[in-house]
Amino acid sequence: MALTEQDKELIGSIVSRKDAVLSVLRGAIADGRLAPGARLEPDRIAADLGCSRMPVREALKVLEAEGFVTCYPFRGTAVSHLDAADVEELFAMRLALEDLALTRAISALTADDLRRMRGILLRMDDPDERPRWRDLNQQFHAILNGACGWPRLIGQIDLLRQNVDRYVRIWVDTEGYDTPQRQHWELLQACEARDLPRARAVLDAHLRGTAERVRAVAEQGAADTVLRALP
The missing domain is CATH 1.20.120.530 (GntR ligand-binding domain-like)
Structure with a gap:
Protein backbone atom coordinates (compact mmCIF):
# COMPACT_ATOMS: atom_id res chain seq x y z
CA MET A 1 0.00 0.00 0.00
CA ALA A 2 1.44 3.36 -1.02
CA LEU A 3 1.66 5.85 1.86
CA THR A 4 1.04 9.57 1.54
CA GLU A 5 3.14 12.12 3.42
CA GLN A 6 0.14 12.69 5.69
CA ASP A 7 0.01 8.96 6.43
CA LYS A 8 3.69 8.94 7.40
CA GLU A 9 3.25 11.95 9.69
CA LEU A 10 0.23 10.35 11.34
CA ILE A 11 2.01 7.05 12.03
CA GLY A 12 4.84 8.97 13.68
CA SER A 13 2.57 11.22 15.74
CA ILE A 14 1.60 10.89 19.40
CA VAL A 15 -1.86 9.38 18.80
CA SER A 16 -2.26 5.70 19.62
CA ARG A 17 -0.88 3.31 17.03
CA LYS A 18 -4.28 1.71 16.60
CA ASP A 19 -5.94 5.07 15.88
CA ALA A 20 -3.13 6.02 13.50
CA VAL A 21 -3.40 2.73 11.59
CA LEU A 22 -7.20 3.08 11.56
CA SER A 23 -6.99 6.56 10.04
CA VAL A 24 -4.45 5.50 7.41
CA LEU A 25 -6.50 2.46 6.32
CA ARG A 26 -9.77 4.41 6.24
CA GLY A 27 -8.13 7.05 4.08
CA ALA A 28 -6.59 4.48 1.74
CA ILE A 29 -9.98 2.81 1.26
CA ALA A 30 -11.77 6.13 0.74
CA ASP A 31 -9.34 7.43 -1.88
CA GLY A 32 -9.08 4.14 -3.78
CA ARG A 33 -5.52 3.12 -2.91
CA LEU A 34 -7.16 0.05 -1.39
CA ALA A 35 -9.88 -0.89 -3.88
CA PRO A 36 -13.03 -2.96 -3.19
CA GLY A 37 -11.96 -6.57 -2.96
CA ALA A 38 -8.35 -5.80 -2.05
CA ARG A 39 -6.97 -8.33 0.40
CA LEU A 40 -5.68 -6.92 3.68
CA GLU A 41 -2.82 -8.90 5.18
CA PRO A 42 -1.94 -7.79 8.75
CA ASP A 43 1.74 -8.76 8.36
CA ARG A 44 2.10 -6.78 5.14
CA ILE A 45 0.25 -3.76 6.55
CA ALA A 46 2.33 -3.82 9.73
CA ALA A 47 5.52 -3.91 7.66
CA ASP A 48 4.33 -1.05 5.45
CA LEU A 49 3.44 1.10 8.47
CA GLY A 50 6.40 0.10 10.61
CA CYS A 51 4.32 -1.16 13.51
CA SER A 52 3.39 -4.46 15.14
CA ARG A 53 0.46 -6.67 14.12
CA MET A 54 -1.61 -5.78 17.19
CA PRO A 55 -2.69 -2.24 16.22
CA VAL A 56 -3.38 -3.50 12.69
CA ARG A 57 -5.67 -6.26 14.00
CA GLU A 58 -7.43 -3.79 16.30
CA ALA A 59 -7.91 -1.34 13.43
CA LEU A 60 -9.32 -4.05 11.15
CA LYS A 61 -11.91 -4.97 13.82
CA VAL A 62 -13.10 -1.36 13.92
CA LEU A 63 -13.19 -1.13 10.13
CA GLU A 64 -15.26 -4.31 9.98
CA ALA A 65 -17.77 -2.85 12.43
CA GLU A 66 -17.93 0.33 10.32
CA GLY A 67 -18.50 -1.64 7.10
CA PHE A 68 -15.21 -0.74 5.40
CA VAL A 69 -13.88 -4.31 5.38
CA THR A 70 -15.28 -7.84 5.48
CA CYS A 71 -13.66 -10.71 7.37
CA TYR A 72 -14.08 -14.20 5.92
CA PRO A 73 -13.41 -17.11 8.31
CA PHE A 74 -10.27 -19.00 7.28
CA ARG A 75 -9.94 -16.82 4.17
CA GLY A 76 -8.78 -13.46 5.45
CA THR A 77 -9.97 -9.87 5.31
CA ALA A 78 -10.74 -7.71 2.28
CA VAL A 79 -12.05 -4.25 1.51
CA SER A 80 -15.84 -4.44 1.38
CA HIS A 81 -17.70 -4.19 -1.89
CA LEU A 82 -20.90 -2.15 -1.58
CA ASP A 83 -23.98 -3.36 -3.42
Missing part, protein backbone atom coordinates in the same frame (compact mmCIF):
# COMPACT_ATOMS: atom_id res chain seq x y z
CA ALA A 84 -27.03 -1.29 -4.39
CA ALA A 85 -28.77 -1.95 -1.07
CA ASP A 86 -25.69 -0.82 0.86
CA VAL A 87 -25.52 2.40 -1.15
CA GLU A 88 -29.22 3.09 -0.59
CA GLU A 89 -28.85 2.60 3.16
CA LEU A 90 -25.69 4.67 3.51
CA PHE A 91 -27.08 7.61 1.55
CA ALA A 92 -30.41 7.52 3.39
CA MET A 93 -28.44 7.82 6.62
CA ARG A 94 -26.25 10.57 5.18
CA LEU A 95 -29.27 12.54 4.01
CA ALA A 96 -30.94 12.36 7.42
CA LEU A 97 -27.79 13.34 9.32
CA GLU A 98 -26.58 16.03 6.91
CA ASP A 99 -30.06 17.56 6.81
CA LEU A 100 -29.93 17.77 10.61
CA ALA A 101 -26.46 19.31 10.49
CA LEU A 102 -27.57 21.84 7.86
CA THR A 103 -30.64 22.81 9.88
CA ARG A 104 -28.46 23.58 12.88
CA ALA A 105 -25.61 25.12 10.89
CA ILE A 106 -27.29 27.56 8.53
CA SER A 107 -27.87 30.24 11.14
CA ALA A 108 -24.51 29.59 12.81
CA LEU A 109 -22.33 29.98 9.71
CA THR A 110 -20.09 33.00 10.13
CA ALA A 111 -19.07 35.48 7.46
CA ASP A 112 -15.64 33.84 7.52
CA ASP A 113 -17.18 30.37 7.04
CA LEU A 114 -19.11 31.59 4.00
CA ARG A 115 -16.04 33.36 2.62
CA ARG A 116 -13.96 30.18 2.93
CA MET A 117 -16.70 28.07 1.31
CA ARG A 118 -16.83 30.50 -1.62
CA GLY A 119 -13.05 30.42 -1.96
CA ILE A 120 -13.08 26.62 -2.06
CA LEU A 121 -15.74 26.57 -4.78
CA LEU A 122 -13.73 29.04 -6.87
CA ARG A 123 -10.76 26.69 -6.62
CA MET A 124 -12.98 23.73 -7.57
CA ASP A 125 -14.00 25.65 -10.71
CA ASP A 126 -10.35 25.90 -11.74
CA PRO A 127 -9.33 23.06 -14.11
CA ASP A 128 -5.81 23.21 -12.69
CA GLU A 129 -7.23 22.20 -9.29
CA ARG A 130 -9.04 19.18 -10.71
CA PRO A 131 -6.65 16.64 -9.08
CA ARG A 132 -7.62 18.11 -5.68
CA TRP A 133 -11.35 18.39 -6.44
CA ARG A 134 -12.44 15.64 -4.05
CA ASP A 135 -10.31 17.00 -1.20
CA LEU A 136 -11.75 20.46 -1.79
CA ASN A 137 -15.25 18.97 -1.91
CA GLN A 138 -14.65 17.42 1.50
CA GLN A 139 -13.40 20.75 2.87
CA PHE A 140 -16.49 22.57 1.58
CA HIS A 141 -18.90 20.15 3.25
CA ALA A 142 -16.76 20.00 6.40
CA ILE A 143 -17.14 23.75 6.95
CA LEU A 144 -20.90 23.51 6.51
CA ASN A 145 -21.33 20.43 8.71
CA GLY A 146 -18.86 21.73 11.28
CA ALA A 147 -20.99 24.80 11.93
CA CYS A 148 -23.67 22.57 13.47
CA GLY A 149 -21.53 22.35 16.60
CA TRP A 150 -22.22 18.69 17.36
CA PRO A 151 -18.97 16.66 17.20
CA ARG A 152 -20.66 13.24 17.31
CA LEU A 153 -22.96 14.16 14.44
CA ILE A 154 -20.00 15.46 12.43
CA GLY A 155 -18.07 12.25 13.13
CA GLN A 156 -20.90 10.01 11.97
CA ILE A 157 -21.36 11.99 8.78
CA ASP A 158 -17.65 11.75 8.07
CA LEU A 159 -17.64 7.96 8.50
CA LEU A 160 -20.57 7.56 6.13
CA ARG A 161 -18.91 9.86 3.60
CA GLN A 162 -15.64 7.94 3.69
CA ASN A 163 -17.47 4.63 3.21
CA VAL A 164 -18.86 5.73 -0.17
CA ASP A 165 -16.08 8.07 -1.32
CA ARG A 166 -14.29 5.26 -3.19
CA TYR A 167 -17.33 4.99 -5.49
CA VAL A 168 -17.97 8.73 -5.67
CA ARG A 169 -14.40 9.10 -6.94
CA ILE A 170 -15.12 6.72 -9.83
CA TRP A 171 -18.31 8.33 -11.07
CA VAL A 172 -17.06 11.91 -10.74
CA ASP A 173 -13.96 11.04 -12.74
CA THR A 174 -16.01 9.37 -15.48
CA GLU A 175 -19.18 11.52 -15.59
CA GLY A 176 -17.80 14.96 -14.86
CA TYR A 177 -18.00 17.67 -12.26
CA ASP A 178 -20.56 20.08 -13.69
CA THR A 179 -23.73 18.89 -11.92
CA PRO A 180 -22.30 18.49 -8.40
CA GLN A 181 -20.43 21.78 -8.73
CA ARG A 182 -23.57 23.64 -9.81
CA GLN A 183 -25.35 22.21 -6.77
CA HIS A 184 -22.50 23.31 -4.51
CA TRP A 185 -22.92 26.90 -5.70
CA GLU A 186 -26.68 26.72 -5.21
CA LEU A 187 -26.17 25.38 -1.69
CA LEU A 188 -23.74 28.17 -0.85
CA GLN A 189 -26.10 30.83 -2.19
CA ALA A 190 -28.95 29.42 -0.09
CA CYS A 191 -26.70 29.43 2.98
CA GLU A 192 -25.62 33.02 2.32
CA ALA A 193 -29.30 34.00 2.15
CA ARG A 194 -30.06 31.93 5.29
CA ASP A 195 -32.77 30.26 3.21
CA LEU A 196 -33.14 26.93 5.01
CA PRO A 197 -35.94 25.44 2.86
CA ARG A 198 -33.95 26.16 -0.31
CA ALA A 199 -30.72 24.84 1.19
CA ARG A 200 -32.43 21.63 2.31
CA ALA A 201 -33.95 21.13 -1.16
CA VAL A 202 -30.54 21.58 -2.83
CA LEU A 203 -28.83 19.23 -0.37
CA ASP A 204 -31.55 16.61 -0.92
CA ALA A 205 -31.13 16.77 -4.70
CA HIS A 206 -27.35 16.72 -4.37
CA LEU A 207 -27.21 13.61 -2.19
CA ARG A 208 -29.98 11.74 -4.01
CA GLY A 209 -28.34 12.39 -7.36
CA THR A 210 -25.00 11.23 -5.99
CA ALA A 211 -26.65 8.11 -4.56
CA GLU A 212 -28.13 7.17 -7.95
CA ARG A 213 -24.78 7.49 -9.69
CA VAL A 214 -22.89 5.66 -6.95
CA ARG A 215 -25.46 2.86 -7.03
CA ALA A 216 -24.79 2.44 -10.76
CA VAL A 217 -21.04 2.28 -10.10
CA ALA A 218 -21.57 -0.32 -7.35
CA GLU A 219 -23.81 -2.44 -9.58
CA GLN A 220 -21.34 -2.27 -12.46
CA GLY A 221 -18.58 -3.53 -10.20
CA ALA A 222 -20.68 -6.26 -8.59
CA ALA A 223 -19.05 -8.96 -10.70
CA ASP A 224 -15.67 -8.16 -9.13
CA THR A 225 -16.57 -9.62 -5.78
CA VAL A 226 -14.41 -9.71 -2.71
CA LEU A 227 -14.38 -13.50 -2.76
CA ARG A 228 -12.55 -13.48 -6.06
CA ALA A 229 -9.78 -11.45 -4.49
CA LEU A 230 -9.24 -14.06 -1.79
CA PRO A 231 -7.50 -17.40 -2.33
Whole structure:
Protein backbone atom coordinates (compact mmCIF):
# COMPACT_ATOMS: atom_id res chain seq x y z
CA MET A 1 0.00 0.00 0.00
CA ALA A 2 1.44 3.36 -1.02
CA LEU A 3 1.66 5.85 1.86
CA THR A 4 1.04 9.57 1.54
CA GLU A 5 3.14 12.12 3.42
CA GLN A 6 0.14 12.69 5.69
CA ASP A 7 0.01 8.96 6.43
CA LYS A 8 3.69 8.94 7.40
CA GLU A 9 3.25 11.95 9.69
CA LEU A 10 0.23 10.35 11.34
CA ILE A 11 2.01 7.05 12.03
CA GLY A 12 4.84 8.97 13.68
CA SER A 13 2.57 11.22 15.74
CA ILE A 14 1.60 10.89 19.40
CA VAL A 15 -1.86 9.38 18.80
CA SER A 16 -2.26 5.70 19.62
CA ARG A 17 -0.88 3.31 17.03
CA LYS A 18 -4.28 1.71 16.60
CA ASP A 19 -5.94 5.07 15.88
CA ALA A 20 -3.13 6.02 13.50
CA VAL A 21 -3.40 2.73 11.59
CA LEU A 22 -7.20 3.08 11.56
CA SER A 23 -6.99 6.56 10.04
CA VAL A 24 -4.45 5.50 7.41
CA LEU A 25 -6.50 2.46 6.32
CA ARG A 26 -9.77 4.41 6.24
CA GLY A 27 -8.13 7.05 4.08
CA ALA A 28 -6.59 4.48 1.74
CA ILE A 29 -9.98 2.81 1.26
CA ALA A 30 -11.77 6.13 0.74
CA ASP A 31 -9.34 7.43 -1.88
CA GLY A 32 -9.08 4.14 -3.78
CA ARG A 33 -5.52 3.12 -2.91
CA LEU A 34 -7.16 0.05 -1.39
CA ALA A 35 -9.88 -0.89 -3.88
CA PRO A 36 -13.03 -2.96 -3.19
CA GLY A 37 -11.96 -6.57 -2.96
CA ALA A 38 -8.35 -5.80 -2.05
CA ARG A 39 -6.97 -8.33 0.40
CA LEU A 40 -5.68 -6.92 3.68
CA GLU A 41 -2.82 -8.90 5.18
CA PRO A 42 -1.94 -7.79 8.75
CA ASP A 43 1.74 -8.76 8.36
CA ARG A 44 2.10 -6.78 5.14
CA ILE A 45 0.25 -3.76 6.55
CA ALA A 46 2.33 -3.82 9.73
CA ALA A 47 5.52 -3.91 7.66
CA ASP A 48 4.33 -1.05 5.45
CA LEU A 49 3.44 1.10 8.47
CA GLY A 50 6.40 0.10 10.61
CA CYS A 51 4.32 -1.16 13.51
CA SER A 52 3.39 -4.46 15.14
CA ARG A 53 0.46 -6.67 14.12
CA MET A 54 -1.61 -5.78 17.19
CA PRO A 55 -2.69 -2.24 16.22
CA VAL A 56 -3.38 -3.50 12.69
CA ARG A 57 -5.67 -6.26 14.00
CA GLU A 58 -7.43 -3.79 16.30
CA ALA A 59 -7.91 -1.34 13.43
CA LEU A 60 -9.32 -4.05 11.15
CA LYS A 61 -11.91 -4.97 13.82
CA VAL A 62 -13.10 -1.36 13.92
CA LEU A 63 -13.19 -1.13 10.13
CA GLU A 64 -15.26 -4.31 9.98
CA ALA A 65 -17.77 -2.85 12.43
CA GLU A 66 -17.93 0.33 10.32
CA GLY A 67 -18.50 -1.64 7.10
CA PHE A 68 -15.21 -0.74 5.40
CA VAL A 69 -13.88 -4.31 5.38
CA THR A 70 -15.28 -7.84 5.48
CA CYS A 71 -13.66 -10.71 7.37
CA TYR A 72 -14.08 -14.20 5.92
CA PRO A 73 -13.41 -17.11 8.31
CA PHE A 74 -10.27 -19.00 7.28
CA ARG A 75 -9.94 -16.82 4.17
CA GLY A 76 -8.78 -13.46 5.45
CA THR A 77 -9.97 -9.87 5.31
CA ALA A 78 -10.74 -7.71 2.28
CA VAL A 79 -12.05 -4.25 1.51
CA SER A 80 -15.84 -4.44 1.38
CA HIS A 81 -17.70 -4.19 -1.89
CA LEU A 82 -20.90 -2.15 -1.58
CA ASP A 83 -23.98 -3.36 -3.42
CA ALA A 84 -27.03 -1.29 -4.39
CA ALA A 85 -28.77 -1.95 -1.07
CA ASP A 86 -25.69 -0.82 0.86
CA VAL A 87 -25.52 2.40 -1.15
CA GLU A 88 -29.22 3.09 -0.59
CA GLU A 89 -28.85 2.60 3.16
CA LEU A 90 -25.69 4.67 3.51
CA PHE A 91 -27.08 7.61 1.55
CA ALA A 92 -30.41 7.52 3.39
CA MET A 93 -28.44 7.82 6.62
CA ARG A 94 -26.25 10.57 5.18
CA LEU A 95 -29.27 12.54 4.01
CA ALA A 96 -30.94 12.36 7.42
CA LEU A 97 -27.79 13.34 9.32
CA GLU A 98 -26.58 16.03 6.91
CA ASP A 99 -30.06 17.56 6.81
CA LEU A 100 -29.93 17.77 10.61
CA ALA A 101 -26.46 19.31 10.49
CA LEU A 102 -27.57 21.84 7.86
CA THR A 103 -30.64 22.81 9.88
CA ARG A 104 -28.46 23.58 12.88
CA ALA A 105 -25.61 25.12 10.89
CA ILE A 106 -27.29 27.56 8.53
CA SER A 107 -27.87 30.24 11.14
CA ALA A 108 -24.51 29.59 12.81
CA LEU A 109 -22.33 29.98 9.71
CA THR A 110 -20.09 33.00 10.13
CA ALA A 111 -19.07 35.48 7.46
CA ASP A 112 -15.64 33.84 7.52
CA ASP A 113 -17.18 30.37 7.04
CA LEU A 114 -19.11 31.59 4.00
CA ARG A 115 -16.04 33.36 2.62
CA ARG A 116 -13.96 30.18 2.93
CA MET A 117 -16.70 28.07 1.31
CA ARG A 118 -16.83 30.50 -1.62
CA GLY A 119 -13.05 30.42 -1.96
CA ILE A 120 -13.08 26.62 -2.06
CA LEU A 121 -15.74 26.57 -4.78
CA LEU A 122 -13.73 29.04 -6.87
CA ARG A 123 -10.76 26.69 -6.62
CA MET A 124 -12.98 23.73 -7.57
CA ASP A 125 -14.00 25.65 -10.71
CA ASP A 126 -10.35 25.90 -11.74
CA PRO A 127 -9.33 23.06 -14.11
CA ASP A 128 -5.81 23.21 -12.69
CA GLU A 129 -7.23 22.20 -9.29
CA ARG A 130 -9.04 19.18 -10.71
CA PRO A 131 -6.65 16.64 -9.08
CA ARG A 132 -7.62 18.11 -5.68
CA TRP A 133 -11.35 18.39 -6.44
CA ARG A 134 -12.44 15.64 -4.05
CA ASP A 135 -10.31 17.00 -1.20
CA LEU A 136 -11.75 20.46 -1.79
CA ASN A 137 -15.25 18.97 -1.91
CA GLN A 138 -14.65 17.42 1.50
CA GLN A 139 -13.40 20.75 2.87
CA PHE A 140 -16.49 22.57 1.58
CA HIS A 141 -18.90 20.15 3.25
CA ALA A 142 -16.76 20.00 6.40
CA ILE A 143 -17.14 23.75 6.95
CA LEU A 144 -20.90 23.51 6.51
CA ASN A 145 -21.33 20.43 8.71
CA GLY A 146 -18.86 21.73 11.28
CA ALA A 147 -20.99 24.80 11.93
CA CYS A 148 -23.67 22.57 13.47
CA GLY A 149 -21.53 22.35 16.60
CA TRP A 150 -22.22 18.69 17.36
CA PRO A 151 -18.97 16.66 17.20
CA ARG A 152 -20.66 13.24 17.31
CA LEU A 153 -22.96 14.16 14.44
CA ILE A 154 -20.00 15.46 12.43
CA GLY A 155 -18.07 12.25 13.13
CA GLN A 156 -20.90 10.01 11.97
CA ILE A 157 -21.36 11.99 8.78
CA ASP A 158 -17.65 11.75 8.07
CA LEU A 159 -17.64 7.96 8.50
CA LEU A 160 -20.57 7.56 6.13
CA ARG A 161 -18.91 9.86 3.60
CA GLN A 162 -15.64 7.94 3.69
CA ASN A 163 -17.47 4.63 3.21
CA VAL A 164 -18.86 5.73 -0.17
CA ASP A 165 -16.08 8.07 -1.32
CA ARG A 166 -14.29 5.26 -3.19
CA TYR A 167 -17.33 4.99 -5.49
CA VAL A 168 -17.97 8.73 -5.67
CA ARG A 169 -14.40 9.10 -6.94
CA ILE A 170 -15.12 6.72 -9.83
CA TRP A 171 -18.31 8.33 -11.07
CA VAL A 172 -17.06 11.91 -10.74
CA ASP A 173 -13.96 11.04 -12.74
CA THR A 174 -16.01 9.37 -15.48
CA GLU A 175 -19.18 11.52 -15.59
CA GLY A 176 -17.80 14.96 -14.86
CA TYR A 177 -18.00 17.67 -12.26
CA ASP A 178 -20.56 20.08 -13.69
CA THR A 179 -23.73 18.89 -11.92
CA PRO A 180 -22.30 18.49 -8.40
CA GLN A 181 -20.43 21.78 -8.73
CA ARG A 182 -23.57 23.64 -9.81
CA GLN A 183 -25.35 22.21 -6.77
CA HIS A 184 -22.50 23.31 -4.51
CA TRP A 185 -22.92 26.90 -5.70
CA GLU A 186 -26.68 26.72 -5.21
CA LEU A 187 -26.17 25.38 -1.69
CA LEU A 188 -23.74 28.17 -0.85
CA GLN A 189 -26.10 30.83 -2.19
CA ALA A 190 -28.95 29.42 -0.09
CA CYS A 191 -26.70 29.43 2.98
CA GLU A 192 -25.62 33.02 2.32
CA ALA A 193 -29.30 34.00 2.15
CA ARG A 194 -30.06 31.93 5.29
CA ASP A 195 -32.77 30.26 3.21
CA LEU A 196 -33.14 26.93 5.01
CA PRO A 197 -35.94 25.44 2.86
CA ARG A 198 -33.95 26.16 -0.31
CA ALA A 199 -30.72 24.84 1.19
CA ARG A 200 -32.43 21.63 2.31
CA ALA A 201 -33.95 21.13 -1.16
CA VAL A 202 -30.54 21.58 -2.83
CA LEU A 203 -28.83 19.23 -0.37
CA ASP A 204 -31.55 16.61 -0.92
CA ALA A 205 -31.13 16.77 -4.70
CA HIS A 206 -27.35 16.72 -4.37
CA LEU A 207 -27.21 13.61 -2.19
CA ARG A 208 -29.98 11.74 -4.01
CA GLY A 209 -28.34 12.39 -7.36
CA THR A 210 -25.00 11.23 -5.99
CA ALA A 211 -26.65 8.11 -4.56
CA GLU A 212 -28.13 7.17 -7.95
CA ARG A 213 -24.78 7.49 -9.69
CA VAL A 214 -22.89 5.66 -6.95
CA ARG A 215 -25.46 2.86 -7.03
CA ALA A 216 -24.79 2.44 -10.76
CA VAL A 217 -21.04 2.28 -10.10
CA ALA A 218 -21.57 -0.32 -7.35
CA GLU A 219 -23.81 -2.44 -9.58
CA GLN A 220 -21.34 -2.27 -12.46
CA GLY A 221 -18.58 -3.53 -10.20
CA ALA A 222 -20.68 -6.26 -8.59
CA ALA A 223 -19.05 -8.96 -10.70
CA ASP A 224 -15.67 -8.16 -9.13
CA THR A 225 -16.57 -9.62 -5.78
CA VAL A 226 -14.41 -9.71 -2.71
CA LEU A 227 -14.38 -13.50 -2.76
CA ARG A 228 -12.55 -13.48 -6.06
CA ALA A 229 -9.78 -11.45 -4.49
CA LEU A 230 -9.24 -14.06 -1.79
CA PRO A 231 -7.50 -17.40 -2.33
